[in-house]
Amino acid sequence: MEFKLLPGGTINGEARVPGDKSMSHRSMMLGALAEGTTRVTGFLEGEDALATQSAFRAMGVEIERLGEGEVLVHGVGLRGLKAPSGPLDLGNAGTGMRLMCGLMAGQTFDTVLTGDASLCSRPMGRVIDPLTLMGAEIASEEGGRPPLVISGGNSLQGIHYDLPMASAQVKSCVLLAGLYARGRTSVTEPAPTRDHTERMLRGFGYEVSNENGVISLQGGGRLKATDIDVPADISSAAFFLVAASITPGSDLLLTHVGINPTRTGVLNILRLMGADITLKNEREVGGEPVADIRVRYAPLQGIDIPEDQVPLAIDEFPVLFIAAACAEGRTVLRGAEELRVKESDRIAAMAEGLDTLGVPNEVLDDGIIIDGGSPIGGGEIRTHMDHRIAMAFAIAALRAEKEIYVLDCDHVATSFPGFDALARGLGLQITVQAD
Numbered sequence: 150m151e152f153k154l155l156p157g158g159t160i161n162g163e164a165r166v167p168g169d170k171s172m173s174h175r176s177m178m179l180g181a182l183a184e185g186t187t188r189v190t191g192f193l194e195g196e197d198a199l200a201t202q203s204a205f206r207a208m209g210v211e212i213e214r215l216g217e218g219e220v221l222v223h224g225v226g227l228r229g230l231k232a233p234s235g236p237l238d239l240g241n242a243g244t245g246m247r248l249m250c251g252l253m254a255g256q257t258f259d260t261v262l263t264g265d266a267s268l269c270s271r272p273m274g275r276v277i278d279p280l281t282l283m284g285a286e287i288a289s290e291e292g293g294r295p296p297l298v299i300s301g302g303n304s305l306q307g308i309h310y311d312l313p314m315a316s317a318q319v320k321s322c323v324l325l326a327g328l329y330a331r332g333r334t335s336v337t338e339p340a341p342t343r344d345h346t347e348r349m350l351r352g353f354g355y356e357v358s359n360e361n362g363v364i365s366l367q368g369g370g371r372l373k374a375t376d377i378d379v380p381a382d383i384s385s386a387a388f389f390l391v392a393a394s395i396t397p398g399s400d401l402l403l404t405h406v407g408i409n410p411t412r413t414g415v416l417n418i419l420r421l422m423g424a425d426i427t428l429k430n431e432r433e434v435g436g437e438p439v440a441d442i443r444v445r446y447a448p449l450q451g452i453d454i455p456e457d458q459v460p461l462a463i464d465e466f467p468v469l470f471i472a473a474a475c476a477e478g479r480t481v482l483r484g485a486e487e488l489r490v491k492e493s494d495r496i497a498a499m500a501e502g503l504d505t506l507g508v509p510n511e512v513l514d515d516g517i518i519i520d521g522g523s524p525i526g527g528g529e530i531r532t533h534m535d536h537r538i539a540m541a542f543a544i545a546a547l548r549a550e551k552e553i554y555v556l557d558c559d560h561v562a563t564s565f566p567g568f569d570a571l572a573r574g575l576g577l578q579i580t581v582q583a584d
């Protein structure tokens with residue numbers, strides 16, 4: 150399917166975007182491995198998290214859907230999974246595959262992890278390396294690409310691992326393997342990354358320490374079932390934070406959004422650009438901070454994005470590039486080479502689309518320079534089958550002078566089912582058509 154967008158519009162109203170994808174994956178994983186029944190509300194019924202859910206069903210875990218986003222997971226305990234009868238297909242999800250690698254390395258049976266064409270082109274050496282040090286045996290395709298064959302029956306040994314890149318997926322993979330390892334498993338990261346794994350493990354009664362940046366846990370414990378309320382995903386909210394910020398006359402309230410400080414780079418960066426964002430009703434829900442976010446139009450200025458914000462906004466850069474295109478002056482992003490190994494090479498894919506719209510930009514190895522403030526045109530945008538590229542260019546239409554056609558939008562359903570209807574309700578002139 151493709152999105153057709155008419156130029157212009159304003160963004161007004163109130164909305165709750167779907168549940169956090171990172172937490173939804175983790176709620177299925179820890180719920181399945183806990184003792185007792187975990188009730189999850191606000192679960193993201195997007196393809197990525199549903200693929201993780203199916204993987205656990207394939208390993209004998211009973212998971213009941215009670216209603217929209219409401220799920221009961223009947224945990225089987227850390228040693229209770231059964232060998233699946235075939236490969237586990239994790240769809241489009243890097244998070245699903247990398248975290249499952251850590252868990253599957255600790256099982257007594259062999260597993261094959263696979264996914265779609267995008268996932269099968271993404272590097273898994275970053276998780277194979279530390280898991281191999283722990284005693285796991287993992288075979289991959291050339292260049293550490295999936296499908297991965299993980300041999301069961303290896304006893305894992307706790308290690309200390311200094312992460313070579315700021316990656317919550319690698320950190321989580323090592324810590325989850327550590328649940329099955331002898332002794333302590335610890336990691337340090339070059340910069341803080343999202344800490345949902347650590348928080349959720351604690352919520353399941355598992356001790357995880359963080360002493361001066363050394364995050365560690367002791368293997369051989371137990372997870373105790375709990376209730377999890379998944380807040381709205383700030384990565385999905387980001388599209389509308391930018392939409393309202395760039396469109397004169399906009400005033401929007403996004404409710405129940407997760408504002409974990411390891412995820413709020415998008416708020417910090419937009420505020421540095423001059424955005425008018427206020428947090429209301431700040432509260433803590435199940436160990437995660439949550440707030441309602443009000444955003445009103447404000448003229449934006451280009452900035453040098455502070456590098457310490459990069460891991461805290463890593464998934465929000467596609468739409469932040471649209472904010473930069475609408476800002477006065479130059480925005481410079483550096484230190485963001487990780488963007489090249491997401492569902493697409495997001496630096497190259499965004500630069501291609503910005504070129505189509507006539508937005509001056511220069512690609513760097515580890516980032517991009519965008520000169521904002523000139524007119525934004527229209528045209529056909531290729532998404533490279535990347536959900537965030539598709540949604541980012543849909544938002545650009547608010548300030549475009551001509552129609553924008555975003556081709557290949559099916560992957561939007563991986564993280565944001567119902568994006569087009571919600572966007573239309575808030576004022577985006579978007580229609581969906583078959584391609």
Ligand SMILES: O=C(O)C1=C[C@@H](OP(=O)(O)O)[C@@H](O)[C@H](O)C1
Nearest residue numbers: 171244315316317318319463464
């Ligand atoms: O741990 C997670 O849930 C995620 C970590 C990030 O990936 P990296 O660890 O590769 O940075 C992020 O891009 C992804 O969308 C979700």
Ligand SMILES: C=C(OP(=O)(O)O)C(=O)O
Nearest residue numbers: 241242243244245464491
């Ligand atoms: C990078 C992303 O997800 P994943 O790595 O789980 O595919 C994303 O959702 O932007």
